[in-house]
Amino acid sequence: MASNSTTKFFALSQSFSVSDIIVIGAYFLLNVAVGIWSSCRVSRNTLSGYFLAGRDMAWWPIGASLFASSEGSGLFIGLAGTGAAGGIAVAGFEWNVIRAIPSALPVSLSLSKIVTMPEYLGRRFGGERIRMYLSALSLMLSVFTKISTDLYSGALFVQVCLGWNLYLSTVLMLVVTALYTIAGGLAAVIYTDTLQTFVMIIGAIILTITAFNKIGGYSNLESVYLKAVPSKIIPNTTCHLPRSDAMHLFRDPVHGDLPWPGMTVGLTILATWYWCTDQVIVQRSLSAKNLSHAKGASIFASYLKMLPMIFIILPGMISRALYPDIVACVDPEECLKVCGAEVGCSNIAFPKLVIELMPSGLRGLMIAVMMAALMSSLTSIFNSSSTLFTMDIWKKYRRGASEKELLLVGRIVTVILVVISVVWIPILQSANSGQLYVYIQSVTSYLAPPVTAIFVMAIFWKRTNEAGAFWGLMVGLVVGLTRMILEFAFPPPRCGVFDPAPSVLRSVHYLHFAIILCGLTAIVVVVISLLTPPPTDEQVNTAYCIRWIMLPNTTLENCNEGCEAVRRGKCVRTAGFCSPRPGRSAPGTPPPIIPSIREDPFWSRFCCANAIILICVNIFLYAYYA
Template sequence: MESGTSSPQPPQSDPLDAFPQKGLEPGDIAVLVLYFLFVLAVGLWSTVKTKRDTVKGYFLAGGDMVWWPVGASLFASNVGSGHFIGLAGSGAATGISVSAYELNGLFSVLMLAWIFLPIYIAGQVTTMPEYLRKRFGGIRIPIILAVLYLFIYIFTKISVDMYAGAIFIQQSLHLDLYLAIVGLLAITAVYTVAGGLAAVIYTDALQTLIMLIGALTLMGYSFVAVGGMEGLKEKYFLALASNRSENSSCGLPREDAFHIFRDPLTSDLPWPGVLFGMSIPSLWYWCTDQVIVQRTLAAKNLSHAKAGALMAAYLKVLPLFIMVFPGMVSRILFPDQVACADPEICQKICSNPSGCSDIAYPKLVLELLPTGLRGLMMAVMVAALMSSLTSIFNSASTIFTMDLWNHLRPRASEKELMIVGRVFVLLLVLVSILWIPVVQASQGGQLFIYIQSISSYLQPPVAVVFIMGCFWKRTNEKGAFWGLISGLLLGLVRLVLDFIYVQPRCDQPDERPVLVKSIHYLYFSMILSTVTLITVSTVSWFTEPPSKEMVSHLTWFTRHDPVVQKEQAPPAAPLSLTLSQNGMPEASSSSSSVQFEMVQENMSKTHSCDMTPKQSKVVKAILWLCGIQEKGKEELPARAEAVIISLEENPLVKTLLDVNLIFCVSCAIFIWGYFA
């Protein structure tokens, strides 16, 4: 094609030539600044408007969110800047198969609202480890999961977003990386600390709107640039780097680039793994991950939660069109950079010898869009980054405060819990900043792949334990514990092997062990799920069954048990508190809700010890920022209340939601079939 005119240039070009020549102009900067001011205004408005001085108010937005901010927050929490960079980059490198993750998530978020959420509501839980504490008793499983969740949040989710944000900042602003990211984290932490979940959900709703406007605009520009879908299908296979070696297969577009279902043995995403192996981590993420479930629990009632999930499901159709296809367009328009195949040249272009497909989206934004729109898309990327980080900060803070700190200090006052939650957010910010050099030093081009593989190694055992707990009444604590341990140990072995034996570049021989080389991570997810399932079933069957209290209201088949039985347990809470402190796995069931039941004991302590007759204006301002006010003491009993009281739904609303569910699933199946 054009190789005759452009082939001599790349080897001699200055590395900066590979970066966008169009920087952000004053108009773009103005849009970006206005965006920041607008987001801070929304965050402060929600801070003033909502109740933040109780645990329910701060961590669950008071439980009064309507469906549309819940749906927007679900989508925004899921779609971070890692999606824009990672999905577009994978689209540029291998085609549309990566969109299977998004389409799979569509089904999973609906399963959350229609199947899992009614169980969580009936069980009156606010965190996922709390559900397991109620369902199985003891503290072993909740503490293992609380630590595991925090590990996954800090070292996978934050690292992906930090890396993706770093790429975009480097490509567009050419600012010092640490300065830019520290600034983003600071602004993010301010309204997360001050506003709690309400601020997070309201700003998520705003940022979802910004993301959709900007991304849809870029999609339009992209398709116009290549002549629509037909032009994309025709030109993608011709998008080769001019500096590619003629006798090498490196850098060639895949023949199955426009297919989601691919060869079960030789492809990058084998179709059995996509259908089954991908579904297990997807269920973990959408149905048992604190970040996601917390948003649906903040809804006014079950119908609003379902409607929010439906909204998120409809939006999950979009990433294929607004991220993956534009990534493929970027390869067509800038083949020498996005599709580079020579390790030395790739190193010069994007500091990654494995390839530069990850610069596909920022390259497209900065080269294709006019002034103003570039600033808008920069705002979109910043919105995605901040949205994901706020979600992680708030949810990780919830888990640490409610599941770990409460275990260490069962008699902690309301004020102490609120302060600990805020301080932990600041600690997460610090860890994020310290993690930046690790992200920089890692193989950036492989980071998105690494995250998916880490998900396949760590998440299936957790998902299986939740599924068994929700749908098999015979599952007990011993079965769940040993199933979880066996699955996590097996997954950790594969994870360590993956980091020791790194996947070689295209031009290098693959000398990895057969276990690592031949078993795709999605197939390993299936193996891991099977091992965990067998272990949980076997151990549970040959040990004593769980007590009736540990099953009532906590499985799909017992969610409608008479409420009277559930109301008998709380008076015994102070007696079971000591058992919980001793760490006995066979603690009585009432200890399962220790974090709410301890309120009665804390009330007298709070009233007697926490009163501060005289406070300076500075202290009062700090306490207001943290949502700690005198009136919070009067509202302490609100902690023990249900977030969503009832599973009852208006029959007409329920019918409308069910019809929408069928339509949404039908659309998803059509898309699967069309691109399969």
């Protein structure tokens, strides 16, 4: 928690004008209006309407929601802070997902009537324990790496700009955010995300242009950044010096802060988990009206994911260059005065830039931008987490629960998650190393890789069975939790202080650990699967129709022929998707509504062409900044 001197320092650095208050008020009114309008478009009194927006969303709001949900206030603060501390390498986290998104969302759409990813893996392997575990793990990750970090970073921004108490800022934001999430469901979340994406981009563009004008343009960025040294340093140390490789994406494979093997292989493992299995992402895909719209949304989101490098990371570096005594402080006493944390103040890089550079009116716009980032991320997480608990946990124990009961439970879960996340904030403050983004990615590296291994093997190796998958997840959980507990027990020390942590903790980077953990899980899965009976044909079918849809040049006929071969006569042709023969349905029960995989040839080629363009641009950026 920041000290009183911190509050006074920031509160007096800039005063907010009437125009700032008007802009913030106008933003909130517009946000509420869009939430009400979107809530009225889709019925909120059915599970499909509340949790999946009636499965009738178009590509552009889904794509905008994907971007807004992934660029919450935690990433605004975290990306800018890590950029200020270490340069552009953190952009790899944003650019890596461009390769994962286009393949993730159409696969999710093809999951027919499935509402959650744990439900899919539950069908693939049979039984309930894998589904229950994955739902619980997703809820835990939501609290540890999403809700609490977004709340903390959003409240930190308001505290820096307005001088408000951290917890008062948190509570006020939660009230507005939770209201329309609980009331409106996924439709309200997606459409308000679309508005907030527009606000975020406009505000970030204005701030970036202003910041580059302040230092004399992009050509001067590297030189001014490398000179950004605080006046008060710790003798006989180098932690106050900017990294000499700040403008390089690939860092030393052993001693780099973001080593290139981890940024390629390890980061791909994390990206696969997030963009292919995380409920926040999957749920948006499942709301698409058809496969073309799901692909279009993924392409649109991929284009938007190129922007944070320019509009968040580079401004963070500029903030250090302009205010090295504040953003780059290393002396514990000085850092406590500046931001209330002994380990450093790089997290305030973005808000410091806002309060110093933005004129009246636009300063209010940037406050609205951060609130938009916070709310778009939180609403997405609240809706998705309540879906997980309601459909995968509550419904299992209350099989006869009515839709009204399930909707009520989903709303109550949102409130409970908020309370738990607020309680976690003090732990987060003491645990993170001064770089919020590092905390987010490191915790994800300890818990998510086993899920990636199971998901990939479930689709691509039909011999994977329930026993192998379950014990692979359990071994991965034990190993990952051990590393996470050690990280909390031995947090990175401040500059110049002896590090008592075991050598293995510091010698194995968290991204390298993600590679090891994923490989270990896969080995356990293979060994136990081969030692136990194989899965049934019905279980394998769940994955293999989806696998054929993923492959290039797949047609409806190919999919049906493949299903027919695997299911041995148990597959029938439907309106564009392979599905089990509906002979066991109750008399008079209509067949399930299955999304079609048929696409207009023009839009199919258009999406493929854009995917190729994105990959080429991605490769060029990696090569240019390598």
